[in-house]
Amino acid sequence: MGRFPTREHLFLLTLFLGALALRLLYLGEIRHSPFYAAPVVDAKVFLEQARQIAGGQFWGKPEPFWQPPLYIYFLAGLCWLFPASHLITIRLAQMLLGSLSCLLVYLIARRVLPLGQARLAGVLAAGYSLFFYYEGELLAVPLEIFFDLVLLHRLQMALDSGRGRDWALAGALAGLSALTRPTILFFVAALLLWRTWQTRRARSWWRPLALFLLPLLLVVLPVSARNYVVGGEWALISTNGGINFYLGNNPEYERTVAIHPGRQWEDLVMEPVRQGLTRAGEKSAYFYNKAFDYILAQPLDWLGLLLKKTYLYWSGPELKRNQDLYYARQHSWLLWALLWDQLLSFPFGLLGPLGLLGLACCWHRPGAKLLRLYVLAYAGAVILFFATARYRMPVVPVLLIFAAAGLAELWAARRQKLRAGLARLGLPLLGLLVLLNLSAAPDYRRDAQLWGDLGEVQLRQGQYDQAIGHLQRALELEPDYDYARHNLATAYLYQERYAEAVREGLRAAQDNPGRPDTRVLLGQALTALGQYEAAAPHLRQALQADSSSGLARYHYGRLLLKQGRYAEALPHLLAARQWQPGDYWINYELGRAYQAANQPDQALGAFEQALTIQPRPEALNALGALCLSQGDLPRARQYLDQALQLDPRNLEALINTALLGLRAGQTAAALAHLEALHRDQPQSSLVLRALVAAHTHAGNPKRAAQFQRRLESLSR
Numbered sequence: 001m002g003r004f005p006t007r008e009h010l011f012l013l014t015l016f017l018g019a020l021a022l023r024l025l026y027l028g029e030i031r032h033s034p035f036y037a038a039p040v041v042d043a044k045v046f047l048e049q050a051r052q053i054a055g056g057q058f059w060g061k062p063e064p065f066w067q068p069p070l071y072i073y074f075l076a077g078l079c080w081l082f083p084a085s086h087l088i089t090i091r092l093a094q095m096l097l098g099s100l101s102c103l104l105v106y107l108i109a110r111r112v113l114p115l116g117q118a119r120l121a122g123v124l125a126a127g128y129s130l131f132f133y134y135e136g137e138l139l140a141v142p143l144e145i146f147f148d149l150v151l152l153h154r155l156q157m158a159l160d161s162g163r164g165r166d167w168a169l170a171g172a173l174a175g176l177s178a179l180t181r182p183t184i185l186f187f188v189a190a191l192l193l194w195r196t197w198q199t200r201r202a203r204s205w206w207r208p209l210a211l212f213l214l215p216l217l218l219v220v221l222p223v224s225a226r227n228y229v230v231g232g233e234w235a236l237i238s239t240n241g242g243i244n245f246y247l248g249n250n251p252e253y254e255r256t257v258a259i260h261p262g263r264q265w266e267d268l269v270m271e272p273v274r275q276g277l278t279r280a281g282e283k284s285a286y287f288y289n290k291a292f293d294y295i296l297a298q299p300l301d302w303l304g305l306l307l308k309k310t311y312l313y314w315s316g317p318e319l320k321r322n323q324d325l326y327y328a329r330q331h332s333w334l335l336w337a338l339l340w341d342q343l344l345s346f347p348f349g350l351l352g353p354l355g356l357l358g359l360a361c362c363w364h365r366p367g368a369k370l371l372r373l374y375v376l377a378y379a380g381a382v383i384l385f386f387a388t389a390r391y392r393m394p395v396v397p398v399l400l401i402f403a404a405a406g407l408a409e410l411w412a413a414r415r416q417k418l419r420a421g422l423a424r425l426g427l428p429l430l431g432l433l434v435l436l437n438l439s440a441a442p443d444y445r446r447d448a449q450l451w452g453d454l455g456e457v458q459l460r461q462g463q464y465d466q467a468i469g470h471l472q473r474a475l476e477l478e479p480d481y482d483y484a485r486h487n488l489a490t491a492y493l494y495q496e497r498y499a500e501a502v503r504e505g506l507r508a509a510q511d512n513p514g515r516p517d518t519r520v521l522l523g524q525a526l527t528a529l530g531q532y533e534a535a536a537p538h539l540r541q542a543l544q545a546d547s548s549s550g551l552a553r554y555h556y557g558r559l560l561l562k563q564g565r566y567a568e569a570l571p572h573l574l575a576a577r578q579w580q581p582g583d584y585w586i587n588y589e590l591g592r593a594y595q596a597a598n599q600p601d602q603a604l605g606a607f608e609q610a611l612t613i614q615p616r617p618e619a620l621n622a623l624g625a626l627c628l629s630q631g632d633l634p635r636a637r638q639y640l641d642q643a644l645q646l647d648p649r650n651l652e653a654l655i656n657t658a659l660l661g662l663r664a665g666q667t668a669a670a671l672a673h674l675e676a677l678h679r680d681q682p683q684s685s686l687v688l689r690a691l692v693a694a695h696t697h698a699g700n701p702k703r704a705a706q707f708q709r710r711l712e713s714l715s716r
Contacts, residue, residue, distance in 0.1 A: 590606040
């Protein structure tokens with residue numbers, strides 16, 4: 001007979017289902033957020049890399065990993081398994097991990113605290129708003145927290161049992177955590193030092209540590225080897241450590257830590273390149289050296305900065321990294337109720353003081369040393385770099401355990417009416433509550449990056465009017481925000497407001513002269529205005545900055561085609577097709593170039609390739625015109641009829657149909673058809689050219705000359 005579930009099992013099931021229900025409720029709410037289907041900044045980069053890996057580029061780019069790779073491969077696996085629904089699948093998977101993390105909080109707390117306090121810690125974790133916020137983002141936070149908690153739970157077992165397999169499994173988990181975020185290695189180093197000191201007199205003190213380290217290295221070193229093979233230099237996990245360390249350790253900390261994507265960020269990233277350092281490891285070392293130069297040159301200033309970062313780490317407001325958390329409250333009633341920054345910064349403005357109080361209360365409690373070591377080591381590592389809400393999240397689950405203990409101590413003193421105990425606990429708590437809630441998070445409504453990101457998302461979704469409004473707001477707040485300026489120019493381009501696109505594009509190019517896509521945009525807009533000579537230098541500059549740019553190749557080839565330089569256009573359009581073989585317009589323009597260069601067979605192949613991608617009237621008309629020029633009238637009629645079925649008002653197809661009638665001997669009908677088109681569109685040079693050719697062919701030189709004069713006056 002099966003065993004009945006115990007109260008412990010029922011609590012675990014209830015905790016898991018309750019945590020999951022809250023997360024699913026939140027997931028249902030955020031599906032209306034503009035960032036749900038269009039992630040930005042780090043989340044956008046993670047998803048793009050994951051899609052590339054899922055698409056077959058398993059080893060990623062041929063360079064050392066810039067960011068820790070495990071989360072990207074986690075996303076890639078889900079993108080590969082669920083290509084049509086990966087956005088919701090990723091979030092569901094992260095919320096399942098988050099719900100399991102709540103169970104782990106309870107299980108870890110159960111080894112340190114009494115049953116009631118451990119259950120309280122689990123319940124607090126289930127309802128902690130920042131957990132399900134990050135579980136709804138495409139960021140590594142949920143995976144980091146899960147691995148760190150499993151690691152702590154396994155370390156508790158290893159410390160209690162002393163079994164080698166527990167130490168070995170803990171080492172493997174530490175390796176996985178490090179591949180998600182290397183910050184855990186600071187805790188690993190602290191753990192090794194602590195255990196070495198504690199067991200230094202034991203005969204085989206080194207054995208558990210060796211069993212811990214060996215699996216850790218077996219997990220991490222394959223990534224190091226991959227970095228060496230593809231990049232020719234050793235990088236333990238990733239190469240973004242140097243620039244991150246510099247961002248948080250320099251005399252202009254306030255400015256550098258607030259840099260968002262744009263010219264300032266690009267200038268910073270390119271600093272080592274301008275010094276002749278091009279390899280990833282060299283660039284990372286450059287920034288480490290620059291930060292240490294500051295620390296050694298101005299130690300007192302750096303110590304002051306360290307104190308400031310320590311305060312920011314423990315203060316209540318949720319400081320942004322890439323995205324402002326408080327903006328997300330607009331799209332979730334649940335987050336609106338459980339996250340705010342008014343008087344008290346909830347929840348961390350309460351959790352921080354309670355967690356520190358509980359940590360002090362548990363100082364001598366058996367089993368708490370490991371958790372205390374984790375909090376202090378991990379927090380110290382984050383403070384050493386820079387403090388934001390996202391990077392302090394892995395400490396929050398353990399702080400919830402200490403907070404449960406602190407609340408229990410306060411409740412016990414109140415029940416026993418111990419004034420001294422209440423004062424001993426309450427006064428420090430009150431002092432921390434006041435101190436850690438003195439500052440406030442910046443108003444997201446004054447955040448230029450937020451408005452710029454909203455504009456970018458709406459631009460991607462084709463909501464050009466809304467995008468323009470948000471991008472203009474971003475530029476009001478930060479006039480030299482070149483990314484927003486570029487996107488504003490792009491929105492005008494898509495609305496065919498070419499003069500405005502040129503105006504904003506020129507300002508964006510002035511702010512960031514080296515950005516090739518702005519030059520391509522200017523080339524597009526000026527080409528559309530017929531200003532070919534003005535467009536060409538911008539497209540050439542784009543190709544000088546990035547010769548591999550398929551977009552620049554395409555638009556420059558298209559410009560050369562319009563200028564009648566067919567032979568020069570062909571290599572650019574061929575390079576563009578190699579970049580995007582499945583693009584309709586590239587194949588179509590390539591066919592036009594072949595046709596103009598008198599290579600009909602290649603033109604036929606390019607037009608037919610365009611049709612296999614998308615059955616559009618332009619390629620059908622071009623094929624009809626090509627067959628007409630070769631005298632294949634039946635095929636020409638077939639293609640032209642198909643073009644007019646798709647677009648009955650397609651002017652080029654209507655003209656070619658009339659010319660086909662002319663070639664077939666239906667002269668009167670063809671001329672009447674062209675005259676009707678001219679009455680409908682008297683300013684069309686295409687119709688006038690066709691009338692000149694048709695009347696010349698029909699032996700009406702006076703009528704042909706009349707239309708020739710109209711054509712010449714139109715061109716003037």
